[in-house]
Amino acid sequence: MKPLRLAIAGLTACSGCQLSLLNCEQELPQMLERIEFHFFPMACSPAILEGEYDATLVEGCLSMPHELDLLLALRQHSRYLIAVGTCAAWGGVAALRNGENREELRQSVYGSSTATSGSFSPQPLHAMVAVDAFICGCPPEKEELLNLIGDLLRGALPSPISHPVCSDCQMRENLCLLTERSALCLGPLTLGGCGARCPSLEVPCEGCRGPVPEANLSEALELYLQKGYDHAAVLGRLRRFCPEWKS
Amino acid sequence: MPAHFLATKALEKLLSLLRKQGELHAPQRGDDGVLRFALLKAGDSPDLDALRTQLPPKKYLLHPRETILTYRAGSGYQEPQGRSSPLILFGVHPCDLAGIDYLDRLFLGDAPDPTYAARRAALTLIGLSCFPDNLCSCHLHPSTLKASCDLYLQRQEEGFVITSGSLQGTELLEKLKEIIEERDLPIPEDTRRFFGRQLPPPSQSELDAAMPDWQELANHCLGCGACSICCPTCACFDVLEFGGLDGSSSERLRCWDNCLFKSHAEVAGGMSFQKNRAERFRYRYRHKYRGFGQLKNIPSCVGCGRCRAACPAGLDLRTLAERLERGNP
Numbered sequence: 001m002k003p004l005r006l007a008i009a010g011l012t013a014c015s016g017c018q019l020s021l022l023n024c025e026q027e028l029p030q031m032l033e034r035i036e037f038h039f040f041p042m043a044c045s046p047a048i049l050e051g052e053y054d055a056t057l058v059e060g061c062l063s064m065p066h067e068l069d070l071l072l073a074l075r076q077h078s079r080y081l082i083a084v085g086t087c088a089a090w091g092g093v094a095a096l097r098n099g100e101n102r103e104e105l106r107q108s109v110y111g112s113s114t115a116t117s118g119s120f121s122p123q124p125l126h127a128m129v130a131v132d133a134f135i136c137g138c139p140p141e142k143e144e145l146l147n148l149i150g151d152l153l154r155g156a157l158p159s160p161i162s163h164p165v166c167s168d169c170q171m172r173e174n175l176c177l178l179t180e181r182s183a184l185c186l187g188p189l190t191l192g193g194c195g196a197r198c199p200s201l202e203v204p205c206e207g208c209r210g211p212v213p214e215a216n217l218s219e220a221l222e223l224y225l226q227k228g229y230d231h232a233a234v235l236g237r238l239r240r241f242c243p244e245w246k247s
Numbered sequence: 248m249p250a251h252f253l254a255t256k257a258l259e260k261l262l263s264l265l266r267k268q269g270e271l272h273a274p275q276r277g278d279d280g281v282l283r284f285a286l287l288k289a290g291d292s293p294d295l296d297a298l299r300t301q302l303p304p305k306k307y308l309l310h311p312r313e314t315i316l317t318y319r320a321g322s323g324y325q326e327p328q329g330r331s332s333p334l335i336l337f338g339v340h341p342c343d344l345a346g347i348d349y350l351d352r353l354f355l356g357d358a359p360d361p362t363y364a365a366r367r368a369a370l371t372l373i374g375l376s377c378f379p380d381n382l383c384s385c386h387l388h389p390s391t392l393k394a395s396c397d398l399y400l401q402r403q404e405e406g407f408v409i410t411s412g413s414l415q416g417t418e419l420l421e422k423l424k425e426i427i428e429e430r431d432l433p434i435p436e437d438t439r440r441f442f443g444r445q446l447p448p449p450s451q452s453e454l455d456a457a458m459p460d461w462q463e464l465a466n467h468c469l470g471c472g473a474c475s476i477c478c479p480t481c482a483c484f485d486v487l488e489f490g491g492l493d494g495s496s497s498e499r500l501r502c503w504d505n506c507l508f509k510s511h512a513e514v515a516g517g518m519s520f521q522k523n524r525a526e527r528f529r530y531r532y533r534h535k536y537r538g539f540g541q542l543k544n545i546p547s548c549v550g551c552g553r554c555r556a557a558c559p560a561g562l563d564l565r566t567l568a569e570r571l572e573r574g575n576p
Contacts, residue, residue: 001494030492150490150497159487162510166471170557171311171503173302175279176473179559188469188559202279213509214524216469223469223560 004153007039007053007074011067012094012122013060017085018042020139021057027146034153039074049073055080055152061087061094061122071129080132080157082148083125089134090210090242095122098243124244133157136191138208138241144193161193164212165205169196177204182227184237189215210242217245251420252430254406260426262287262337264419268371269333272307274300284336293338295402298380299553303343303479304336308350308366309503315362315486316499324499326361331369338375341394341439342385342551346479347372348392349547353482356541362501371415372396375407376437382552384565385441390549394442401437408434441550448544449537461532464567465524467560472505474554474564475531480547483511506531528564536568 010018022028022043039056041047049070056078062068075081086092097105098121110116125131135144135158144158151158165187169176177183177199185204187196191212198205224234238245253261265271272284273293282300284307287293316324339347354363374396379386397416400407409427411417420427475481485504490497504511507527512520521527538545548565555563 027492034492034494146492147489150492153492153494154490156490160510162508163505164471166469166473166559167476167505167508170302170471170473170476173281173283173306175277175281176557176559179557180280188471212470214470216466216524219467219560220469 001034003034003036004149005036005038005052005054006152007049007056007078008037008042009039009056009058009070009074010042011058011060011071011088012063013085013087013092015042015059016139017059017088017137020142021145024142024146031149035149049077051077053078054155055082057082057084057148058088058125059084061091061124062128063094063119063122064116065118065120068128071125075129080152081125081129082133082135082157083131084135084145084148085140086136086138086208086210086241087122088125089131089136090244091122091124092138092241095124095243096240098122134160136161136209137194141194141197160213161191162213163192164188164215165190165192165194165196165199165209168192168194169199169205172196172200174199175202177202178223178227184224184227184229184234186238188212189217189220189238206240207238208241211245249429250432250434251409251423252403252406252428252432253400253409253423253426254428257406257426261423262293263289264422265335265337265371265373268419269335269369271335271337273337287337295338295375297338298340298377299382299551299556301553301557302477303346303551303553304339305346305350305479305482307334307336307370308347308354308363309482309484309501312500312502313362314498315501318495318497318499320495331365333369333371334366335371335373337373339372339396340375340377340551341437341442342383342549343479344372344374344394344396344439345390345392345442345549346551348395349480349542349545349549350482352542352545372398374399374412374439376401376439379438379550380552382555383438383550384548384552385438385550388546388548388550388565389441389444389446391444391446391545392442392547392549394439399439401434401439403432403435408432449546460567460571461525461528464528464562464564467562468507468524468528469560470507470524471559472507473557473559474562475505475507476503477553477557478535479549479551479553480535481505485510506534532564532568535564 037044039049056074083089148158177185183204186207187205190205190207191209221231271287273287274297275285276282276294282297284300314327318324354360395412397413399410411420483504484501488497488499521530535548536546
């Protein structure tokens with residue numbers, strides 16, 4: 001069987017999503033038998049972009065011109081391009097202050113240094129290129145990454161998830177933090193697949209996986225309001241991971 | 248007629264006898280306040296006043312996510328090996344027993360499901376009477392589904408009247424001889440009488456409310472899926488296959504699905520039989536209260552009230568159903 005030729009790149013992000021893949025220590029030897037990690041700067045050197053890729057996994061959002069160049073090159077030479085993690089899919093925490101004056105923000109962090117000149121408001125990948133599949137999460141679940149690799153080995157893409165965190169949570173027979181504790185739990189609005197990791201530890205969902213398809217934001221905002229959370233507080237919480245949430 | 252009577256103080260003896268038959272599970276309240284069917288360890292007491300556990304007993308018969316086939320190069324698809332070990336559920340209320348009757352009709356019908364059949368055969372049901380609260384609707388809408396079990400405990404002052412519902416139940420009663428008294432007792436009616444009724448099939452009118460009715464429900468629905476997950480008779484599932492890292496092996500999983508989710512009625516090419524939440528509500532109503540396929544005309548709501556308790560938005564499909572049925576002679 002011809003090895004799967006992969007490129008794995010990180011843009012503006014914390015590298016946690018790539019690290020999640022590298023943390024699959026038990027599975028890595030088996031992956032290496034089938035996969036050629038051809039371009040993976042975080043893990044393999046030298047990293048030279050060359051030839052065609054069966055798939056490219058991209059972590060992080062776009063905020064620098066050289067990232068856009070890299071992304072366009074990867075897109076051009078990849079059969080599939082997959083956004084891995086909430087930053088790549090939705091913008092993530094780096095996009096938290098989109099809408100504010102970019103130059104002022106830049107100067108407040110970097111002063112007069114020109115190292116980051118040309119940076120622009122962080123964008124998710126789909127703002128610039130066609131994305132074939134999305135793996136959400138901050139970081140994504142190990143299982144999701146392994147299933148993605150399994151799918152790619154068969155020339156397939158993962159099935160999109162369409163259930164919210166609440167569904168995972170109810171299946172685990174957890175206490176509902178929203179109804180029973182009136183907590184600001186974002187489970188009903190957030191894409192599931194994490195097995196309700198946080199609510200299972202009685203920590204309200206922070207929304208790190210971004211919006212579930214057909215999220216009923218207006219009704220959820222009403223419900224949160226009844227529980228004492230104003231719209232601004234809820235939207236502020238939601239936008240920490242996905243600036244696209246609009247009231 | 249004399250009845251078999253078990254005093255409350257002898258309950259522990261019944262429980263230890265049951266533990267000898269297999270793993271004993273019963274309703275218990277967790278530290279987080281949630282009522283669940285869970286392993287009842289020796290010395291622990293079941294919650295006899297538990298009206299509704301968060302998940303119904305279906306969780307034992309259909310796991311939320313389970314492997315139904317494995318594929319290996321050379322041997323092809325194989326069903327999972329391993330036998331189901333005996334499980335005893337204590338304290339199952341009539342609505343949940345009726346829920347299991349519905350699942351039996353679904354999964355043990357003309358094409359029995361091997362996984363379900365094995366678990367069901369290993370399951371012993373000890374029913375327990377209850378009184379409906381304001382979320383229950385068993386008393387308002389009797390059901391043709393049967394609340395069958397192996398032993399049924401009807402609560403009395405200071406104990407229970409025990410009746411057997413199966414050969415296994417009779418054998419258990421035999422073993423309980425020492426602790427059972429024969430008493431002349433009037434047997435009080437309980438919620439079990441609302442089940443196993445001979446009822447005319449539901450009206451054949453389509454009861455398709457105008458879409459605005461369904462849209463009204465859909466507008467308030469958060470799409471969390473809790474109503475279906477906690478339903479004793481919701482058994483829709485999705486089948487997913489995940490490939491192994493060797494590039495050839497795979498696992499095929501059965502996972503609880505949910506008719507309120509976008510993916511539920513999606514088919515190849517991105518088409519969908521239910522494009523929006525209002526259409527999904529109508530579908531849910533027609534499945535739950537009208538039935539279809541082999542179980543057409545068998546309403547599957549057992550009135551346990553879980554969906555009403557679980558809905559964060561306080562929605563109640565039953566209320567709309569009642570309004571529709573009143574409006575359709």
